[in-house]
Amino acid sequence: AQTVTQSQPEMSVQEAETVTLSCTYDTSESDYYLFWYKQPPSRQMILVIRQEAYKQQNATENRFSVNFQKAAKSFSLKISDSQLGDAAMYFCAYCCGGSNYKLTFGKGTLLTVNP
Amino acid sequence: DVKVTQSSRYLVKRTGEKVFLECVQDMDHENMFWYRQDPGLGLRLIYFSYDVKMKEKGDIPEGYSVSREKKERFSLILESASTNQTSMYLCASSTGVWEKLFFGSGTQLSVL
Numbered sequence: 682a683q684t685v686t687q688s689q690p691e692m693s694v695q696e697a698e699t700v701t702l703s704c705t706y707d708t709s710e711s712d713y714y715l716f717w718y719k720q721p722p723s724r725q726m727i728l729v730i731r732q733e734a735y736k737q738q739n740a741t742e743n744r745f746s747v748n749f750q751k752a753a754k755s756f757s758l759k760i761s762d763s764q765l766g767d768a769a770m771y772f773c774a775y776c777c778g779g780s781n782y783k784l785t786f787g788k789g790t791l792l793t794v795n796p
Numbered sequence: 797d798v799k800v801t802q803s804s805r806y807l808v809k810r811t812g813e814k815v816f817l818e819c820v821q822d823m824d825h826e827n828m829f830w831y832r833q834d835p836g837l838g839l840r841l842i843y844f845s846y847d848v849k850m851k852e853k854g855d856i857p858e859g860y861s862v863s864r865e866k867k868e869r870f871s872l873i874l875e876s877a878s879t880n881q882t883s884m885y886l887c888a889s890s891t892g893v894w895e896k897l898f899f900g901s902g903t904q905l906s907v908l
Contacts, residue, residue: 690836714894726886726899772838777894783854784829784893788838 683708685775687787694763695795701748702758702790704773711735714776715749715756716784721769729771732756760792768794799823802887802900809907815874817903819887827893828870832856833884833902842885844893845870877907 684707694700706715717729732740732749739747744761760767773787803818821828827846831839841854843862851862859881863871870889874881884904888897 687838718897724884724902726888726897728896731896782893783841783844784897785841786831786839788836 683775683783683785685773685785685787687771687773687790689790690788691791691793693793693795694760696763696765698763699759699761700763700792702760702771702773702792704756704758704787706754706756706773706775708754708775715747716774716776717745717747717756717758718772718774718786719767719769720772720789721766726772730758763794765794765796768792800887800889800898800900802885802903804903805901807903807905809874809877809905811878811907813874813877813907815877815905815907817872817874817885817887817905819870819872819889819900820868821870821889821898822868823889823898824867825889825891825898826867827890828864829888829890829897830854830860830862830870830872831886831888833886839886842872879907881905882907 686705713734715732719729720726730740730742746759748757770789770791772789776784800821809815829844830842833839840856845851845864861873884902886902887900890897
Protein backbone atom coordinates (compact mmCIF):
# COMPACT_ATOMS: atom_id res chain seq x y z
CA ALA A 682 0.00 0.00 0.00
CA GLN A 683 1.11 3.52 -0.71
CA THR A 684 2.25 5.53 2.28
CA VAL A 685 2.86 9.24 2.71
CA THR A 686 5.15 10.50 5.46
CA GLN A 687 5.35 14.02 6.81
CA SER A 688 8.20 13.97 9.29
CA GLN A 689 7.54 17.42 10.78
CA PRO A 690 4.42 17.49 12.99
CA GLU A 691 4.94 21.23 13.61
CA MET A 692 6.91 24.03 11.99
CA SER A 693 7.12 27.75 12.58
CA VAL A 694 8.28 30.63 10.44
CA GLN A 695 8.64 34.37 10.79
CA GLU A 696 6.41 36.52 8.65
CA ALA A 697 8.05 37.35 5.28
CA GLU A 698 10.52 34.48 5.55
CA THR A 699 10.65 31.18 3.69
CA VAL A 700 9.74 27.77 5.05
CA THR A 701 9.93 24.28 3.57
CA LEU A 702 7.62 21.44 4.57
CA SER A 703 8.82 17.90 3.93
CA CYS A 704 6.97 14.96 2.43
CA THR A 705 8.12 11.55 1.31
CA TYR A 706 6.05 8.76 -0.18
CA ASP A 707 6.39 5.15 -1.06
CA THR A 708 5.30 3.74 -4.41
CA SER A 709 6.47 1.35 -7.07
CA GLU A 710 4.52 3.16 -9.78
CA SER A 711 6.01 5.54 -12.34
CA ASP A 712 2.91 7.63 -13.04
CA TYR A 713 0.98 9.22 -10.20
CA TYR A 714 -0.09 12.56 -8.75
CA LEU A 715 1.04 14.46 -5.68
CA PHE A 716 -0.78 17.22 -3.84
CA TRP A 717 -0.43 19.69 -1.01
CA TYR A 718 -3.63 20.68 0.75
CA LYS A 719 -4.03 23.43 3.34
CA GLN A 720 -6.49 23.35 6.23
CA PRO A 721 -6.77 26.67 8.09
CA PRO A 722 -8.57 27.01 11.44
CA SER A 723 -11.84 27.40 9.53
CA ARG A 724 -11.42 23.68 8.65
CA GLN A 725 -12.04 24.33 4.95
CA MET A 726 -9.48 22.17 3.15
CA ILE A 727 -8.18 23.74 -0.06
CA LEU A 728 -5.73 22.61 -2.70
CA VAL A 729 -2.42 24.47 -2.65
CA ILE A 730 -0.54 22.74 -5.45
CA ARG A 731 -0.66 19.65 -7.65
CA GLN A 732 2.18 17.81 -9.39
CA GLU A 733 1.98 15.17 -12.08
CA ALA A 734 4.83 12.69 -11.68
CA TYR A 735 5.61 12.44 -15.37
CA LYS A 736 6.31 16.17 -15.52
CA GLN A 737 9.91 17.09 -14.80
CA GLN A 738 9.15 20.70 -14.03
CA ASN A 739 8.31 21.58 -10.45
CA ALA A 740 4.84 23.03 -9.97
CA THR A 741 4.48 26.60 -8.69
CA GLU A 742 1.50 28.66 -7.57
CA ASN A 743 2.43 32.22 -6.67
CA ARG A 744 4.40 32.03 -3.38
CA PHE A 745 4.07 28.25 -3.21
CA SER A 746 6.42 25.92 -5.03
CA VAL A 747 7.46 22.30 -4.76
CA ASN A 748 10.73 20.46 -4.98
CA PHE A 749 9.78 17.16 -6.60
CA GLN A 750 12.55 14.56 -6.47
CA LYS A 751 11.09 11.49 -8.16
CA ALA A 752 14.02 9.16 -7.58
CA ALA A 753 14.13 10.07 -3.91
CA LYS A 754 10.31 9.97 -3.66
CA SER A 755 10.34 13.37 -2.06
CA PHE A 756 7.83 16.18 -2.54
CA SER A 757 8.55 19.21 -0.35
CA LEU A 758 6.53 22.44 -0.28
CA LYS A 759 8.27 25.80 -0.14
CA ILE A 760 6.35 28.85 1.02
CA SER A 761 8.07 32.12 0.22
CA ASP A 762 7.35 35.49 1.85
CA SER A 763 5.23 33.80 4.50
CA GLN A 764 2.06 35.59 5.53
CA LEU A 765 -0.07 35.31 8.65
CA GLY A 766 -2.80 33.76 6.53
CA ASP A 767 -0.50 30.86 5.66
CA ALA A 768 -0.87 29.53 9.20
CA ALA A 769 -2.64 26.19 8.83
CA MET A 770 -2.31 22.45 8.82
CA TYR A 771 -0.68 21.27 5.59
CA PHE A 772 -1.29 17.80 4.21
CA CYS A 773 0.72 16.04 1.55
CA ALA A 774 -1.21 13.49 -0.52
CA TYR A 775 -0.50 10.85 -3.17
CA CYS A 776 -2.81 9.43 -5.76
CA CYS A 777 -3.39 7.04 -8.39
CA GLY A 778 -0.49 4.91 -9.44
CA GLY A 779 -1.38 1.75 -11.34
CA SER A 780 -4.73 0.30 -10.27
CA ASN A 781 -4.89 2.33 -7.06
CA TYR A 782 -7.42 5.12 -7.28
CA LYS A 783 -7.36 6.21 -3.66
CA LEU A 784 -5.96 9.51 -2.46
CA THR A 785 -3.66 8.81 0.51
CA PHE A 786 -2.85 11.63 2.93
CA GLY A 787 0.06 12.17 5.26
CA LYS A 788 -0.53 13.02 8.91
CA GLY A 789 -0.03 16.72 8.41
CA THR A 790 2.31 19.52 9.46
CA LEU A 791 1.00 22.37 11.56
CA LEU A 792 2.55 25.64 10.38
CA THR A 793 2.66 28.64 12.69
CA VAL A 794 3.53 32.06 11.28
CA ASN A 795 4.98 34.50 13.79
CA PRO A 796 4.50 38.25 13.27
CA ASP B 797 -18.39 29.47 -6.47
CA VAL B 798 -18.34 25.70 -6.28
CA LYS B 799 -19.70 24.26 -3.11
CA VAL B 800 -19.70 21.13 -1.00
CA THR B 801 -22.14 21.43 1.87
CA GLN B 802 -22.21 19.24 4.94
CA SER B 803 -25.48 19.38 6.82
CA SER B 804 -24.08 19.86 10.32
CA ARG B 805 -20.95 21.53 11.64
CA TYR B 806 -21.26 19.97 15.09
CA LEU B 807 -23.23 16.91 16.13
CA VAL B 808 -23.62 15.15 19.46
CA LYS B 809 -25.08 11.63 19.53
CA ARG B 810 -25.41 8.81 22.01
CA THR B 811 -23.83 5.39 21.80
CA GLY B 812 -25.97 3.01 19.78
CA GLU B 813 -27.81 5.70 17.82
CA LYS B 814 -28.03 5.54 14.04
CA VAL B 815 -26.34 8.63 12.65
CA PHE B 816 -26.67 10.19 9.20
CA LEU B 817 -24.12 12.65 7.87
CA GLU B 818 -25.25 14.38 4.72
CA CYS B 819 -23.15 15.92 1.97
CA VAL B 820 -24.35 17.80 -1.11
CA GLN B 821 -22.26 19.17 -3.99
CA ASP B 822 -23.40 21.55 -6.70
CA MET B 823 -20.66 20.88 -9.26
CA ASP B 824 -22.08 17.82 -11.04
CA HIS B 825 -19.06 15.79 -9.92
CA GLU B 826 -19.06 12.04 -10.47
CA ASN B 827 -16.78 11.28 -7.53
CA MET B 828 -17.59 11.84 -3.87
CA PHE B 829 -15.65 10.86 -0.78
CA TRP B 830 -15.96 10.55 2.98
CA TYR B 831 -12.86 11.01 5.09
CA ARG B 832 -12.32 10.84 8.80
CA GLN B 833 -9.78 13.21 10.37
CA ASP B 834 -8.19 12.51 13.74
CA PRO B 835 -5.28 14.38 15.38
CA GLY B 836 -1.96 12.76 14.54
CA LEU B 837 -3.55 10.41 12.01
CA GLY B 838 -4.30 12.74 9.12
CA LEU B 839 -7.21 11.96 6.82
CA ARG B 840 -8.33 8.40 6.29
CA LEU B 841 -10.72 7.36 3.54
CA ILE B 842 -13.91 5.69 4.73
CA TYR B 843 -15.85 5.25 1.46
CA PHE B 844 -15.98 6.78 -1.97
CA SER B 845 -18.45 6.75 -4.81
CA TYR B 846 -17.63 7.16 -8.49
CA ASP B 847 -21.21 7.20 -9.75
CA VAL B 848 -24.79 7.12 -8.54
CA LYS B 849 -25.49 3.94 -6.57
CA MET B 850 -21.84 2.92 -6.91
CA LYS B 851 -19.54 2.76 -3.89
CA GLU B 852 -16.14 1.48 -2.92
CA LYS B 853 -14.70 0.80 0.51
CA GLY B 854 -11.83 2.94 1.61
CA ASP B 855 -9.25 2.14 4.25
CA ILE B 856 -11.51 2.18 7.32
CA PRO B 857 -15.08 1.19 6.30
CA GLU B 858 -15.91 -0.86 9.39
CA GLY B 859 -18.89 0.49 11.27
CA TYR B 860 -19.94 2.75 8.39
CA SER B 861 -22.12 2.52 5.30
CA VAL B 862 -22.96 5.00 2.57
CA SER B 863 -25.78 5.89 0.24
CA ARG B 864 -25.75 7.71 -3.07
CA GLU B 865 -29.19 7.81 -4.60
CA LYS B 866 -28.62 11.06 -6.47
CA LYS B 867 -25.46 12.40 -8.07
CA GLU B 868 -25.26 15.47 -5.87
CA ARG B 869 -25.80 13.76 -2.50
CA PHE B 870 -23.56 11.32 -0.63
CA SER B 871 -24.58 10.20 2.83
CA LEU B 872 -22.45 8.53 5.49
CA ILE B 873 -24.30 6.29 7.92
CA LEU B 874 -23.13 5.11 11.30
CA GLU B 875 -25.37 2.11 11.92
CA SER B 876 -24.76 2.02 15.67
CA ALA B 877 -22.58 4.87 16.84
CA SER B 878 -19.73 4.10 19.19
CA THR B 879 -17.42 6.37 21.17
CA ASN B 880 -14.47 5.49 18.94
CA GLN B 881 -16.33 7.11 16.06
CA THR B 882 -15.99 10.51 17.70
CA SER B 883 -14.10 12.42 15.04
CA MET B 884 -14.13 15.09 12.34
CA TYR B 885 -15.80 13.89 9.16
CA LEU B 886 -14.96 15.53 5.85
CA CYS B 887 -16.85 15.12 2.61
CA ALA B 888 -15.25 15.90 -0.75
CA SER B 889 -16.06 15.73 -4.43
CA SER B 890 -14.10 15.84 -7.68
CA THR B 891 -14.26 15.13 -11.40
CA GLY B 892 -11.60 12.44 -10.91
CA VAL B 893 -9.57 11.12 -7.98
CA TRP B 894 -6.43 12.50 -9.60
CA GLU B 895 -7.99 15.92 -9.88
CA LYS B 896 -8.50 18.65 -7.29
CA LEU B 897 -10.78 17.67 -4.42
CA PHE B 898 -13.37 20.16 -3.19
CA PHE B 899 -14.06 19.73 0.49
CA GLY B 900 -16.93 20.59 2.78
CA SER B 901 -16.33 22.38 6.08
CA GLY B 902 -16.49 19.18 8.09
CA THR B 903 -18.76 17.76 10.76
CA GLN B 904 -17.33 17.36 14.24
CA LEU B 905 -19.17 14.35 15.65
CA SER B 906 -19.12 13.52 19.33
CA VAL B 907 -20.52 10.17 20.45
CA LEU B 908 -21.22 10.05 24.18
